[in-house]
Amino acid sequence: MSEPYPANDWTGAEHDEQWDLCVYVTDNSPKSQRAIENLRRACEEHLTGRYQIEIVDVLKDPRRAAADQILAAPTVVRRVPSPIRKLVGDLSDSNRLLIGLEIRPSGEPA
Amino acid sequence: MESTILTTLTDQPVGPTLDKTPTGISGLDQITGGGLPRGRVTLVAGSAGAGKTLLGLNFLVAGAREYDEPGVLMTFEESADKVASNVRSLGFDLDELQRKGMLVVLAFRVDPSEITAAGDFDLEPIFAILADAIERVGAKRVVLDTIEVIFGAFGDDTIVRSELIRLVRWLDDRGITAVLIGERGNRGGDSLTRHGIEEYVTDCVIVLDHRVTAEISTRRLRVVKYRGSAHGTNEYPFLISARGFTVLPITSVALDYAASEDRVSTGIPRLDHMLGGGMFRGSTLMVSGTAGTGKTSVGAHMVNSACARGEHALMVLLEESPEQVLRNMQSLGLDLRPWVEAGLLRIWAARPSAFGLETHLAILAGLIEEEKPSVAVLDGIASLSNTTLDAEVTSSVARQIDLLKTRGITSVITALGQGEDVSTVSVSAMVDTWLQLRNIEANGERNRLLFVLKSRGTSHSNQVREFVLTDHGVELVDVYIGAAGVLAGSARVTQQAAERDEELRIAEELARRRRELHRSVIEREAHIVATQDQLDAERTEINRIDLREGHLVADIEADRSTMAARRWADASPHNGETL
Numbered sequence: 262m263s264e265p266y267p268a269n270d271w272t273g274a275e276h277d278e279q280w281d282l283c284v285y286v287t288d289n290s291p292k293s294q295r296a297i298e299n300l301r302r303a304c305e306e307h308l309t310g311r312y313q314i315e316i317v318d319v320l321k322d323p324r325r326a327a328a329d330q331i332l333a334a335p336t337v338v339r340r341v342p343s344p345i346r347k348l349v350g351d352l353s354d355s356n357r358l359l360i361g362l363e364i365r366p367s368g369e370p371a
Numbered sequence: 372m373e374s375t376i377l378t379t380l381t382d383q384p385v386g387p388t389l390d391k392t393p394t395g396i397s398g399l400d401q402i403t404g405g406g407l408p409r410g411r412v413t414l415v416a417g418s419a420g421a422g423k424t425l426l427g428l429n430f431l432v433a434g435a436r437e438y439d440e441p442g443v444l445m446t447f448e449e450s451a452d453k454v455a456s457n458v459r460s461l462g463f464d465l466d467e468l469q470r471k472g473m474l475v476v477l478a479f480r481v482d483p484s485e486i487t488a489a490g491d492f493d494l495e496p497i498f499a500i501l502a503d504a505i506e507r508v509g510a511k512r513v514v515l516d517t518i519e520v521i522f523g524a525f526g527d528d529t530i531v532r533s534e535l536i537r538l539v540r541w542l543d544d545r546g547i548t549a550v551l552i553g554e555r556g557n558r559g560g561d562s563l564t565r566h567g568i569e570e571y572v573t574d575c576v577i578v579l580d581h582r583v584t585a586e587i588s589t590r591r592l593r594v595v596k597y598r599g600s601a602h603g604t605n606e607y608p609f610l611i612s613a614r615g616f617t618v619l620p621i622t623s624v625a626l627d628y629a630a631s632e633d634r635v636s637t638g639i640p641r642l643d644h645m646l647g648g649g650m651f652r653g654s655t656l657m658v659s660g661t662a663g664t665g666k667t668s669v670g671a672h673m674v675n676s677a678c679a680r681g682e683h684a685l686m687v688l689l690e691e692s693p694e695q696v697l698r699n700m701q702s703l704g705l706d707l708r709p710w711v712e713a714g715l716l717r718i719w720a721a722r723p724s725a726f727g728l729e730t731h732l733a734i735l736a737g738l739i740e741e742e743k744p745s746v747a748v749l750d751g752i753a754s755l756s757n758t759t760l761d762a763e764v765t766s767s768v769a770r771q772i773d774l775l776k777t778r779g780i781t782s783v784i785t786a787l788g789q790g791e792d793v794s795t796v797s798v799s800a801m802v803d804t805w806l807q808l809r810n811i812e813a814n815g816e817r818n819r820l821l822f823v824l825k826s827r828g829t830s831h832s833n834q835v836r837e838f839v840l841t842d843h844g845v846e847l848v849d850v851y852i853g854a855a856g857v858l859a860g861s862a863r864v865t866q867q868a869a870e871r872d873e874e875l876r877i878a879e880e881l882a883r884r885r886r887e888l889h890r891s892v893i894e895r896e897a898h899i900v901a902t903q904d905q906l907d908a909e910r911t912e913i914n915r916i917d918l919r920e921g922h923l924v925a926d927i928e929a930d931r932s933t934m935a936a937r938r939w940a941d942a943s944p945h946n947g948e949t950l
Contacts, residue, residue: 285496287499292491292493295490295491296490299490319495319496319499319500320495323496323502323503323504324500324503326496326500327477327503327504331496332447332479332481333492333495333497333525334492334494334496336492336496346485346487348486348487349487349488349492350491350525351489351490352489352490353490353491357488357489357490358489361489
């Protein structure tokens with residue numbers, strides 16, 4: 262974490278890489294709704310066409326949540342590309358969202 | 372009518388009595404008067420390695436095994452496999468309990484480095500996962516280990532704190548008896564846990580402590596708070612052993628032991644006699660003395676006679692190895708080995724420096740639990756003081772005595788101590804009988820004397836006895852008090868010989884006198900016989916004389932008549948007429 266990433270080695274920076282995300286929410290609480298919206302917006306903006314988002318309601322499937330080691334909601338898990346990253350919160354802070362999931366804003370040079 | 376109301380009033384306890392959930396940790400249930408508050412949340416706080424997790428697991432396993440109360444463990448510390456393997460050596464088979472549907476283990480690995488906080492969140496998944504697990508097995512008990520891990524993991528402690536308070540309420544509402552495990556902060560201060568809030572929302576707070584003094588570790592437990600219930604407030608030592616988590620409520624020095632009138636033989640007949648017929652059952656006898664005075668042999672005698680009666684006995688040795696003691700006692704004609712082989716005698720030996728005082732106590736409690744002895748010997752308690760302060764030793768010995776007394780075990784404790792030194796005296800207040808063995812040196816030899824310094828509730832002998840170790844056990848022999856003081860050993864033997872001579876002389880003298888008198892009696896009897904013969908002869912003579920006299924008179928009368936007739940006397944001379 263402490264070492265800066267080399268400029269051309271941003272994880273997922275290659276434009277053909279597929280992103281597999283999962284968001285764990287609780288029912289349709291306002292926080293959950295906000296998190297889903299914020300995540301979708303960021304993905305559309307920066308990962309257009311190469312991402313998929315699974316939505317898991319931990320209230321409906323608590324065992325899945327337990328198996329996936331989810332304690333807080335909403336939680337976004339970046340399953341691919343590796344390594345796994347977890348982002349907890351309603352993602353209202355878009356900067357933290359990008360940093361947390363290690364998404365290189367598309368505007369930045371590779 | 373009024374009386375009925377009064378009766379009902381007095382019969383009803385004031386307010387609802389607090390329901391308790393046994394933890395299955397016997398000492399802890401004793402301190403808390405039955406266990407943790409049922410349907411409430413208890414905080415167990417302690418530093419790393421203090422045994423918090425084990426307490427929680429013991430609570431769950433006991434619930435599942437003994438009280439038919441399934442449980443859920445949610446751990447943030449280790450993987451499920453690791454938790455299971457850690458406690459397998461204690462006989463807790465978590466996998467089996469899970470298969471039987473009595474336990475759910477939920478393990479979470481929380482790695483703050485892979486989590487980023489980004490906005491508002493809650494811990495609703497914990498609630499959902501717990502709710503599901505509780506429902507799955509019908510759980511009555513829940514353990515969360517360790518809540519500190521959640522703090523810091525999500526960046527925002529304010530949210531975590533309020534969510535944990537909500538979790539406590541949520542568990543309370545469900546009637547779940549829960550244990551929240553918290554890490555004790557190393558910042559010190561008032562707070563029991565690092566984040567210091569849980570203790571205000573939970574009903575019961577237990578603090579575990581792990582201290583190292585003089586290179587010996589001691590674990591202690593304290594019930595800091597128990598809302599609505601009386602509880603022991605002391606620090607109680609506890610032990611993590613092969614039997615799991617054991618708390619020792621030994622400071623329950625309540626002085627309410629049943630006093631038995633039964634006497635138990637010490638195995639030394641003359642000692643029994645000195646104590647008025649033996650020790651009272653359940654009482655404690657202390658033998659103090661310097662090294663080599665034969666203290667252990669008193670205990671060995673006691674054990675030997677208990678085993679001979681078919682009772683179980685326990686010997687705790689702090690100075691020697693079992694083999695050493697068995698050999699030494701054999702030289703006194705006390706063969707304890709058969710009792711060991713028959714399973715009647717359990718000998719446990721350990722250097723006091725191997726364990727702390729509390730651990731030692733815990734082991735004793737465990738041994739008593741296992742063996743259920745009627746008689747116990749603690750040999751060499753004073754050597755405990757090699758490692759710690761005297762006051763601590765005294766307190767520890769007091770607890771050991773208390774432990775033995777509450778179990779009704781007749782016990783002999785031996786203590787190294789010259790005279791009536793301070794530590795022995797402070798312990799002596801707690802024992803019922805105090806024997807002292809003292810070496811006296813005289814005539815180039817050492818001899819042992821036995822004093823009964825005190826014996827509660829018995830009219831005991833206040834005499835000193837010589838304590839002799841023979842090849843057929845201990846013998847108590849009368850001592851001689853001479854001009855030079857107490858005589859023992861060869862001085863006593865010399866004195867005994869002198870007395871035997873004197874006795875012999877007196878006996879001979881008496882025999883001679885008897886012979887004399889006998890002779891005299893015979894003589895006098897012979898004399899009496901002779902005198903009697905003479906008397907008889909004289910009486911016969913008198914009779915004969917009387918007879919003779921009668922004849923003589925008659926003859927004279929007859930002669931006179933004949934002569935008168937011959938002289939023609941006309942008048943009787945009795946008529947007064949002249950002849």
